[in-house]
Amino acid sequence: MDPIAIVHIITDPTRYKILKLLMERHYCVRAVSKKLGISEPAVSQQMNLLKKAGVITGSKMGYHMHYLVNTDLVTDTIRQFTETFSTQQENGKEALECSCEYECGKKQ
Template structure:
């Protein structure tokens, strides 16, 4: 390995050991496995079309769960499942009023940030 050489981003020849050392430092600066799992869970939460619809509906303001069920024409159990995933990921907040539960976005800029992310990856 001491004779191994590679070209870097500037087309300069560098020893492999130096590159491996640099990669080791980069690896040590990355988030932890738990932090990556949390990030993955957040992305999973918005990876479903129904959940994205719910977020877009809530971007217009707070809604009762019964309104979300009616608009999306899905069973209560399905909507509750999706709302629970969004709530656990931190995308939405809820409050109880009598027998009804009302949902709202946890951050008013959430849809804007999701759209920016989508535009970024689509180029």
């Protein structure tokens, strides 16, 4: 999935709280619901979005599905963003003059 889409998904406040919980340990929907004080259907909707994006995975434990964060995907996505903005900052420091095709920053 596109890194921008993943960042969009993980930065939603509710999904971010869910991910923080799941980073501590695996939980089922009911436990997440109780910990965050939101309804189970609301948690399920958020979990489905996270699953579709590949941000979390589930495994059956007894009668309940327990979820874990795909830390490799999250870490890789954040690394890509960090590299993109680090590179842009370095290039920006070198080019102090306008470099657009309209030469708006150059004196004539």
